[in-house]
Amino acid sequence: MQAIVFDIKRYAVHDGPGIRTSIFFKGCPLRCVWCHNPESYKAGIESICSSNRMGDVKVADETEIGKTYSLDQLISEIENDQLFFDESGGGVTFSGGEPLMQIDFLEAILKACKEREIHTALDTTAYATKDKMDRIIDYVDLFLFDLKHMIAEDHIAHTGVSNKLILENLKYLAEKGKKIIIRFPMIPGFNDSEENINMMLDFLNQLPKKLEFHILPYHRTGQDKFRRFGIENNMPNIPSLMEEDTKWVQAIFRESGYKVSVGG
Numbered sequence: 001m002q003a004i005v006f007d008i009k010r011y012a013v014h015d016g017p018g019i020r021t022s023i024f025f026k027g028c029p030l031r032c033v034w035c036h037n038p039e040s041y042k043a044g045i046e047s048i049c050s051s052n053r054m055g056d057v058k059v060a061d062e063t064e065i066g067k068t069y070s071l072d073q074l075i076s077e078i079e080n081d082q083l084f085f086d087e088s089g090g091g092v093t094f095s096g097g098e099p100l101m102q103i104d105f106l107e108a109i110l111k112a113c114k115e116r117e118i119h120t121a122l123d124t125t126a127y128a129t130k131d132k133m134d135r136i137i138d139y140v141d142l143f144l145f146d147l148k149h150m151i152a153e154d155h156i157a158h159t160g161v162s163n164k165l166i167l168e169n170l171k172y173l174a175e176k177g178k179k180i181i182i183r184f185p186m187i188p189g190f191n192d193s194e195e196n197i198n199m200m201l202d203f204l205n206q207l208p209k210k211l212e213f214h215i216l217p218y219h220r221t222g223q224d225k226f227r228r229f230g231i232e233n234n235m236p237n238i239p240s241l242m243e244e245d246t247k248w249v250q251a252i253f254r255e256s257g258y259k260v261s262v263g264g
């Protein structure tokens, strides 16, 4: 059994508690227009011809995106950082793309981490069947749950898929008492309307307990990748958001009793 991974980030501090090793799985069922990792879209390893300018000269470069890992290889990558996990209360975060797209491998590596008492977080779109959720639910210590838009038509328009499964999974995980941090990528003109924010609050208020709410302000870092990797880019040319631009959303959630954080 092998996984296709497009990046491994060590010493990550925004992907769960403590110091973490974040593993980025290739393949994503969504196509968010603001995506920071468009090279994760396709499930397989791919060769992308990127071009960069050096002064007036255009330099073409062939980049291979994705690398295969066996279970033993990936566990050994994770175990290399055990000391940092132990000292900081950290662990491993599986991210992407969408790790649930490689469910067999994900299930196996989560179990292997649990056997080694390594803290596990899953950064997920939750665009997956309940069946898949059930396979991993007992081996994930923390869900970093992306919540992008509450209005189904807008969710489809900006990500390519409906939010129905996502909202069902959020309710399901919350009712099971799982530890969840909501991650809201705040994208100007896409999901930062008062209507959407209030709908999100109403939905979260119906869950059994108040979840942590983490705002990820839009930043343009992914935009250059679309050009470099020759992927169609439908994101308008808008500036990054500052922390202060998110203050009104922070206030709404805090006033309703949520623990709110920003950035990352």
Ligand code: SF4
Pocket (backbone or CB within 6 Å): 028, 029, 030, 031, 032, 034, 035, 036, 037, 038, 040, 096, 097, 098, 125
């Ligand atoms: S879910 Fe994440 S990786 Fe997938 S398209 Fe959206 S932003 Fe990109």
